[in-house]
Amino acid sequence: MDRVPSHPVLSCAAAKAWEAGRLPDEAAEWQAMQRAGLALAAAITEDFKEIGGLPADARILVLVGKGHNGGDALLAARALLTAIPAATAEVVFCFGETTLRPLAARALADLRSSVGPRAATRLVAKGAPGLLAPGYALCLDGIFGFQFRPPMDDATADLIHAVNAHPAIRFRAAVDLPSGVGETNAPTVFRADFTYATGIVKQPVLLSAAAASVGRLRYLDLGFFDPVAKLGGPGCPGSASPATDYVLTQDILAPLAALRSSQTDKRTFGHLLVVGGSRSYPGAVVLAVRAALRSGAGLVTAFVPERLAPEYAARHPEAMWVGCPETAAGGLAGGTVDLIQARQSRATAMLMGPGMSAEPEVIETMVAIGRMSAIPLVLDADALRPEVLAAAQGRSVVCTPHAGEYERIGGRAGLRPASGSGDVVTVLKGPLTRIVSNSGGSETGPTYYSPFGGPVLARGGSGDILAGLIGGLLAQSPADPLLAACRGVVWHGRAADLLARARGQVAIELSETLEQLGPALHP
Ligand SMILES: NC(=O)C1=CN([C@@H]2O[C@H](COP(=O)(O)OP(=O)(O)OC[C@H]3O[C@@H](n4cnc5c(N)ncnc54)[C@H](O)[C@@H]3O)[C@@H](O)[C@H]2O)[C@@H](O)CC1
Numbered sequence: 001m002d003r004v005p006s007h008p009v010l011s012c013a014a015a016k017a018w019e020a021g022r023l024p025d026e027a028a029e030w031q032a033m034q035r036a037g038l039a040l041a042a043a044i045t046e047d048f049k050e051i052g053g054l055p056a057d058a059r060i061l062v063l064v065g066k067g068h069n070g071g072d073a074l075l076a077a078r079a080l081l082t083a084i085p086a087a088t089a090e091v092v093f094c095f096g097e098t099t100l101r102p103l104a105a106r107a108l109a110d111l112r113s114s115v116g117p118r119a120a121t122r123l124v125a126k127g128a129p130g131l132l133a134p135g136y137a138l139c140l141d142g143i144f145g146f147q148f149r150p151p152m153d154d155a156t157a158d159l160i161h162a163v164n165a166h167p168a169i170r171f172r173a174a175v176d177l178p179s180g181v182g183e184t185n186a187p188t189v190f191r192a193d194f195t196y197a198t199g200i201v202k203q204p205v206l207l208s209a210a211a212a213s214v215g216r217l218r219y220l221d222l223g224f225f226d227p228v229a230k231l232g233g234p235g236c237p238g239s240a241s242p243a244t245d246y247v248l249t250q251d252i253l254a255p256l257a258a259l260r261s262s263q264t265d266k267r268t269f270g271h272l273l274v275v276g277g278s279r280s281y282p283g284a285v286v287l288a289v290r291a292a293l294r295s296g297a298g299l300v301t302a303f304v305p306e307r308l309a310p311e312y313a314a315r316h317p318e319a320m321w322v323g324c325p326e327t328a329a330g331g332l333a334g335g336t337v338d339l340i341q342a343r344q345s346r347a348t349a350m351l352m353g354p355g356m357s358a359e360p361e362v363i364e365t366m367v368a369i370g371r372m373s374a375i376p377l378v379l380d381a382d383a384l385r386p387e388v389l390a391a392a393q394g395r396s397v398v399c400t401p402h403a404g405e406y407e408r409i410g411g412r413a414g415l416r417p418a419s420g421s422g423d424v425v426t427v428l429k430g431p432l433t434r435i436v437s438n439s440g441g442s443e444t445g446p447t448y449y450s451p452f453g454g455p456v457l458a459r460g461g462s463g464d465i466l467a468g469l470i471g472g473l474l475a476q477s478p479a480d481p482l483l484a485a486c487r488g489v490v491w492h493g494r495a496a497d498l499l500a501r502a503r504g505q506v507a508i509e510l511s512e513t514l515e516q517l518g519p520a521l522h523p
Pocket of ligand 1: 072147149151152177
């Protein structure tokens with residue numbers, strides 16, 4: 001099995017210890033801070049495109065504490081003001097300019113020397129919230145980073161309250177962690193639209209208690225880790241044991257962006273069977289098949305109710321469409337099982353579930369297919385039922401539930417579905433999608449988090465496309481369901497990000513993400 005390209009998530013204390021070993025002197029810390037500032041500015045510029053891009057006269061509010069978190073924010077502001085000649089910044093020092101740690105003071109000096117009076121500075125004082133301007137394009141939160149310890153002083157809490165309540169800040173960006181989030185959270189926390197983890201994702205941003213304050217999590221890779229670094233390996237002082245949480249990186253897509261060998265034919269890239277569709281939900285399986293066709297899989301065969309097959313075949317002739325016996329309500333009847341069995345030996349993976357409906361006879365069909373299947377399975381949507389999972393017990397299975405489906409299959413807080421033994425990979429879809437594998441029934445696999453995608457995906461059809469992608473990837477690497485699942489999630493999220501940047505979050509149809517799958521492979 002390939003390892004999953006990802007970087008470890010650390011506690012604040014472990015990140016501090018790690019940083020002490022990796023950044024041994026001020027020169028190394030300054031370099032890291034500069035990389036962080038540039039990476040922040042670049043990432044914010046990209047994400048801002050979802051709401052039309054940073055305006056030419058952007059007014060930026062920069063909240064600065066004493067530490068390096070503030071230094072990162074100041075260097076990000078410097079990069080943004082350098083790139084946008086008419087932009088201005090207001091820098092607010094929560095504890096006064098004289099309290100800045102040396103590198104934060106150096107970042108401020110850099111900002112001033114680079115953009116002069118376009119960066120106005122002031123100290124937060126009692127009543128300061130009233131001094132906020134009527135509107136800002138961007139607020140950068142650099143008050144506290146991973147060294148935050150409660151309590152928070154009243155003036156800072158008042159400022160954060162005022163910024164949170166401000167009606168005209170278009171984009172709120174937290175540097176590393178939202179101020180007030182840490183090993184112990186403060187009662188007052190900066191509410192970010194995006195949180196940009198610098199160099200290392202710190203555990204508190206993954207906790208559900210912080211989710212609303214973190215907004216969308218982004219990971220800025222500053223080059224601290226090898227693509228599949230495990231703690232305890234070379235260059236990772238501070239802990240002897242591997243991390244339990246990992247953040248997925250774009251590197252996972254690299255094999256899909258590389259040249260394919262010339263010595264190949266369609267069978268080299270796997271054969272996915274897709275089982276789905278019903279008279280009530282005819283569209284889902286089409287989306288899944290279209291995504292599978294774009295996953296790079298060599299062959300896709302779809303089993304759908306016979307009345308739907310001719311039209312689907314006319315619209316998407318690249319797939320092989322097999323019309324199957326229907327129930328009275330237009331779902332897949334039991335005879336479907338024999339049709340699949342006849343073709344299974346030539347396939348490498350199967351996706352079952354999109355648009356199948358919850359008709360009792362259809363559920364019986366799904367159970368029979370689960371029992372009969374001899375190839376790795378992706379179970380999505382209507383196939384996410386305890387009885388279907390039980391029927392597939394012992395097989396390699398990827399489940400792709402949202403929170404409701406997860407509950408239905410007996411998932412618990414620890415992301416372990418009630419599936420018994422076998423390799424089960426669970427993709428728990430949500431604002432921060434997480435993937436876990438309980439290979440061989442063990443309860444110990446790490447959890448992988450995807451810092452890609454956003455609310456543009458919160459629409460019907462999103463899961464069908466993801467399931468089709470994962471199915472197509474699984475068909476290409478049937479021995480590694482975890483890799484296929486993680487790769488599919490990253491690819492899907494990244495395509496959604498590109499779509500939102502190109503077309504906004506609102507006036508789109510989700511099938512447009514299919515057009516972004518190609519561009520999404522390239523950083
Ligand atoms: N390895 C990494 O992860 C990197 C971290 N960087 C940034 O550096 C940050 C860490 O920098 P620092 O170590 O300076 O820590 P912080 O930026 O979190 O600042 C800590 C300062 O705030 C003070 N403080 C903590 N709680 C307080 C409270 N309740 N009231 C008043 N003051 C309080 C501390 O005494 C200390 O002086 C990270 O969060 C990140 O933003 C980057 O520069 C790049 C590399």
